Amino acid sequence: MGIKAIIFDMDGVVVDSIPIGDKITRMILKKNGIVVSEKDEPELRKVIGLPGKEVMAHMKKYFGMKKSLEDLVKERRALEPDLIKNELRTVKGFDDFIKLIRKKYKTALASSAVDSWVEKVENKLSIMKNFDIVVTGK
Numbered sequence: 001m002g003i004k005a006i007i008f009d010m011d012g013v014v015v016d017s018i019p020i021g022d023k024i025t026r027m028i029l030k031k032n033g034i035v036v037s038e039k040d041e042p043e044l045r046k047v048i049g050l051p052g053k054e055v056m057a058h059m060k061k062y063f064g065m066k067k068s069l070e071d072l073v074k075e076r077r078a079l080e081p082d083l084i085k086n087e088l089r090t091v092k093g094f095d096d097f098i099k100l101i102r103k104k105y106k107t108a109l110a111s112s113a114v115d116s117w118v119e120k121v122e123n124k125l126s127i128m129k130n131f132d133i134v135v136t137g138k
Contacts, residue, residue, distance in 0.1 A: 009111065016089050021049075051117075056069060
């Protein structure tokens, strides 16, 4: 029967968003007086790819942050626009690869991210035209 379609995960496979999420987390920690040491690095790796609210909940608990989760999430969202504008890119090689495989296969984009994040990515990168279907976490 063979392969008829290829499904891509958005964050980390199509879009190089992982470094941005990590940078935002570190910026918030620094802003809140937290110095990340080498022993803290595994905790930051644990949250790679998680939604921002879950990342901040984990950081709040791990570092004993006093600020409310709601305020930490607001800080995170406030940092996103500039980083998206200046640093968000597709993963190296994706643009050429997708053009090549679309000649032969149907394509789908899957993401556990909320629609608002997917919309921000689309507004910056215009990637949806590459997919026959898009499924998000809503």
